[in-house]
Amino acid sequence: MPVTIPFEIRISKKACACWSAALPPKLECIRIPAAATFYHQYKGSTQFIAQGLFPQSSMAWVTHYLARKPVHFNLKASKEGFILYCILDGLLEYSFGSQHASGQAGHFNLVSCQAFEQQVVLREKCKIFYLFIPPGLLEKFQVTFPIVKKLLDNLGLGGAGQLLEYQTKDTGQMLSVIEPALGMDYSGADANLKIVGFIEKLIITALDLLSVSKIEIKHPIYISNEELIALRLVRSALLSRTELTRPPALEQLSRLANMSEKRLEDCFKSYFQMTMFDFFQAARMEAIYRAICRGERTLSQICWEFNYQDYSSFSAAVKKKLGRNPRQILRTELLAGGS
The missing domain is CATH 1.10.10.60 (Homeodomain-like)
Incomplete structure (x- = not known):
């Protein structure tokens, strides 16, 4: 099954990013070995690069947004479930609904795909990691992290929720899990074990960090x-x-x-x-x-x-x-x- 990009970038009401597999030579330095790579250039001043980490899977992505001048675009998920995102480098301004925020390197959050329809302002560059999590996978963490059940219940009721109102700052633990995965070889007989091990470790690390800020203390x-x-x-x-x-x-x-x-x-x-x-x-x-x-x-x-x-x-x-x-x-x- 070919890897497909699970999100849509729309620069205007009429213009949507049309991806190609070719990456310009000057950007080869950011290519991730063995990743499925997609590229789009807009008006010569803005470039989008999306790289899928896993063969035959659309779960994990690293994106680069590059601009020589400020540009506005809409970012929308095209799958159901949840997105765990972590800004690896740069700065991004965005809004969803009436909420406005900016994110910088180290900021991360867990949001439902329904909530992931953002208006983005890109001023220079930004590098973001995305993990798309099916509801059936996330629910297998709800005993250890009871806040997950609230998020799943909200999604089941038609809500578009996120774990925290605003993203939180990584203590270095998220990066220590993500960075080794970017250079890992996901081929061979043990590829699936590597992928599953990475995903589980990352979800646990993120929920561990996010849930401390979310817990409501009764007594x-x-x-x-x-x-x-x-x-x-x-x-x-x-x-x-x-x-x-x-x-x-x-x-x-x-x-x-x-x-x-x-x-x-x-x-x-x-x-x-x-x-x-x-x-x-x-x-x-x-x-x-x-x-x-x-x-x-x-x-x-x-x-x-x-x-x-x-x-x-x-x-x-x-x-x-x-x-x-x-x-x-x-x-x-x-x-x-x-x-």
């Missing part, structure tokens, strides 16, 4: 900004070790947060509305669920990767938490055609 205790940063570090540490049967030791997490064990437990529960142990177990089981649904590894392989002693205990744990055993989940996913 707060006072938490300083320094403690809030520490809580996010602890949650990231828990999310990175879901292959373990138990979370890292409380003493270890306490040192990471530079907080007393009691204070860390109280702040984490107050802010995230669950204990660290419960959060870890929920995130671990959802990671298992995603691994089963992908169908890339045998159930026995997944069992060993998540450090269960035997398949029967693995199957029992999955059924207890998810209501179905691994084979039932896999069968349902195969019948549904996957997400």
Whole structure:
């Protein structure tokens, strides 16, 4: 299946970007090896380059917008679902509805494709990474990140939502995931595993960063900004070790947060509305669920990767938490055609 651009650039009511595969020699320096590359030039002063990272998939894109003088254009998604975007370089001004904002390098957000119909002002150059996420994939993260359910519910009700009212600033974690992916070889027998691994890591990193700013605390205790940063570090540490049967030791997490064990437990529960142990177990089981649904590894392989002693205990744990055993989940996913 050929890679198709999942968004539309319209310079005016009558003029829409007409893409070609040829890239001018002077722009070869920005070509990503093995990427599907598309190019459009407008009136000699504005150039658009879109590069699809994955062969046979339209999920991940890097775009360059280049202009010698300010230009206005409309940017609209042509797919359903959600877009995770991150500005890698430059500056962009945009508006959607009555909201106006500007984004610079490091800014990112998660928006529904319905909300991704923006009027853009490009003054010089901008480089943006886009990941188009089907609703069926995003919903597999809603236990670990409850805010995802609100976003999905809003989309189901016909709403056009975004995770945050305005984009947030990357701490360097998003870039550390995206940059290695730009030079990765996505051919060969393990290509799909590389793609899936990158997508999952990026979604978790983005939701981890975005959701801290979105959480509504029902019964707060006072938490300083320094403690809030520490809580996010602890949650990231828990999310990175879901292959373990138990979370890292409380003493270890306490040192990471530079907080007393009691204070860390109280702040984490107050802010995230669950204990660290419960959060870890929920995130671990959802990671298992995603691994089963992908169908890339045998159930026995997944069992060993998540450090269960035997398949029967693995199957029992999955059924207890998810209501179905691994084979039932896999069968349902195969019948549904996957997400």
